[in-house]
Amino acid sequence: MNLTKNWDWETARKTIPFKEWNEKFEWVEEPYVSPDGEEIAAIVNTGEAEFNICANGNLWETTYEKIWHLRYLADNRLAAIVNEDGEWTVSVNDTPWENRFDYVWQPMFTDDGQHIAVAIQSGMEYGMALDDKPWETLYANMSNATLSPDGKQTAASVQIDDFNEGEIFKFEKGVFSAAVNGNAWDNKFVNVWQSAFNQDGSKVAAEVRLSRTEYAIAVNGINWGKTYDAVWEPLFNPKTGSVIAPVLRKGSWTLAEDGNILWSNRYKQVWHQTFSPDGSRIAAIVAPSFGKWTIAVDDKPWQATINDLIWGIVFSPDSRRIAATTKEGDNWSVIADGSVWTHTFDMVGTPVFSPDSKHIAVKVEKNKKHTITINDRVWSEEFDAIWDPVFNDTGDKVMLRTIENGTYCRRVMPVDELLR
């Protein structure tokens, strides 16, 4: 999948007027820009209870009573949740889905932008819809919606049996399960939380609670057979197909694989485990001791620790490097390959690796101004807004999408120039 190859990497600068929209409409909501940088769009109010979407200055043909959750897909199509005559649906590039629902929320998109899943409610029954096709079976309640990586399947936690508020003993017998494509597992649990698909979509693993105090991971409805004091979200090993999840026992967290303890070290916390693209390494955010946070790679924690927060762990494409955002007090920064960057900001975005894994770029904010930082070097230009940087497929150019004095600007710049 190489979405960026055919984008315009030659034109140094393109601009689209934006602030003028404020004069054309009653109000303009926060803008979004397309991944290729060619479009800027926002929900706009055109009159009392009249909303539309303006993309590059052009309105969609359809006006709606309400619109929310406007987002660009990876293939540069524009999607939003829209309401017409009291019914909700999804509209993509001004073409609404055929199905209408009493409510639609939590849109999820595949990495290639080809598939869209949403949570739906119809007649007070709950389920999911994938690419305009709703589940055949709906449930009394649903949460933790998940879309498979290939975009062909959906899963969620669902309520199987009726119970009234206050029926705590019925609740403890287990009235929840997971449903995959609308079909519930045979087994019921006290709770079912976040689930994950394996690579080919043949298995779903979910964090489950078996009683007030017993937690496990269930795979296709069958729990590990070993219980823990708590678990967090599972993940399939892309190489072996095993299931990895953080587990708590006797006050300490570690990683388990298919029910057996995987990592030797014990931590105050372990979560957000992630595999390298080649599947050979596991990294996770860990707290080696109370109030100290770092990243452990294959159970080896980095020396550098952070007091407040580590977030957004990312592997490089070559699987060798790792970066994440950090927060110490009011200062946000980046930790990469075990070292914390020297520059700090009021906010930082998620680190982006270049395709050759040489560079790490991240959008940053300081004193209400926004710019880009590459490899801990801060670019001197500042903007009113900026989106995540995008590298070209050879990693020698970066596209910056910014708003400058009310004008949207798409720049393509050599990485070397930003590093000067």
Place this chain on the structure above:
Amino acid sequence: MADPAEKIEEKKAIPSDDNIVDEGLEKGAAALTEDKIASVINQVIDEETGARLKVYVDTCIHCGLCSEACHYYVSHDKDPQYSPVGKIKQTIWPMLKKKGRVSPEFIKKASQIASTQCNVCKRCAMYCPFGIDIAYMISIVRRICHKLGVTPLYLQDTANSHSVTMNQMWVKEDEWIDTLQWQEEDAREEIPSLRIPLEKEGADIMYSVIAPEPKFLAGLIYQAGIIMNTAGINWTMPATPGWDNSDMAMYSGDNEIMGRLKKSHFETAARLKVKKIVMGECGHAFRSVYDVGNRWLGWKMPPVEVVHAIEFYYDILKAGKIKIKKKYEKPVTLHDPCNVVRGRGLHEKARYVVNAICENFIEMHPNREHNYCCAAGGGVINCGPPFKMTRMTGNRVKADQIRTTGASVVISPCHNCHSGLEDIVHHYELGTEVKFISDILYEVMEKPE
């Protein structure tokens, strides 16, 4: 000095609390064996406590100086059974002394005492000459009872709601978002371009509330929308679970669900890349995000700064982002919520805010960190109707406090306190209105034309 707890038997008969029947306690205790009880107690003591509990237990000299601090004790005419140390004597001490070999009936009674006759308000810790945190010991009792499956029904149901929905009132995911959009639409009658921005990544502030707001008190979200828009705040609210900052699992002893809730809350803020979380007028939720839940997860402090509504109102009033059209004229008093006053020291900021918006502020006595608890917090009001009279008889002193002020309005910047005080006002026929700060702020502020 208060009467020693050993004299319990000599005192007059205890009022109705002993006769309360709660299905969660009854059925839960009926399923227990003494072996199971001993196993769980010893597991919790050995694996989940340490020097802190041992020091507290070994240091207490049974002086009873904690007694006068407790609204239950004072309101029950100094019945030592309701003194903090008396409650310890009836719960954790026998568990320790007998190495866990206590009866199911004992556990049932211990759970009732720990969950309904102590608000874990920590007032007593200030009066103990050694600073022993009795609320911590009561929390250990609740933890043991949780693991034994003996928790008051309504409190357990709330914890169950938390576990399923990540909010305390079984609010479904679509109901939450729909309520925000409904309030936004209503508020546009007043400010036509008003927004309650959903899922706005990069906003300065994520505003979080507790589930009673969308469930019963949606007007508070409306008011927040007016205040945020008028003050020109770059804010957002999440359209995913994680929006509810409340935490009754913290009070039922279900630490694992507490941790799950706080993880969801803070990770929602991190995902939205906000710089701060501003939370509505809730006290226990602040305790959970600022002290207990965050620390169970391994964070020493909240990973994203959390600002209680009192402090937020203080900031925007002080900065002139909200102007007052005409101050509120009725005489008001202020109830200092335990969790944001003893727990965070917001009492002076609360007074700044009240004086900024009200003409006639009358202090309640005692006040600030010495204020008496509302008797609703600490999960007690969440134990539901069976225990309402426990709260009423256990807080006569609060009724006296309010009555003495002569104020016609008591301001309570905490949801549990607010609900508890409404019950107190009604039960003791005080005729006082109970209001949130935002009720008055919304009424007296200048709004955009």
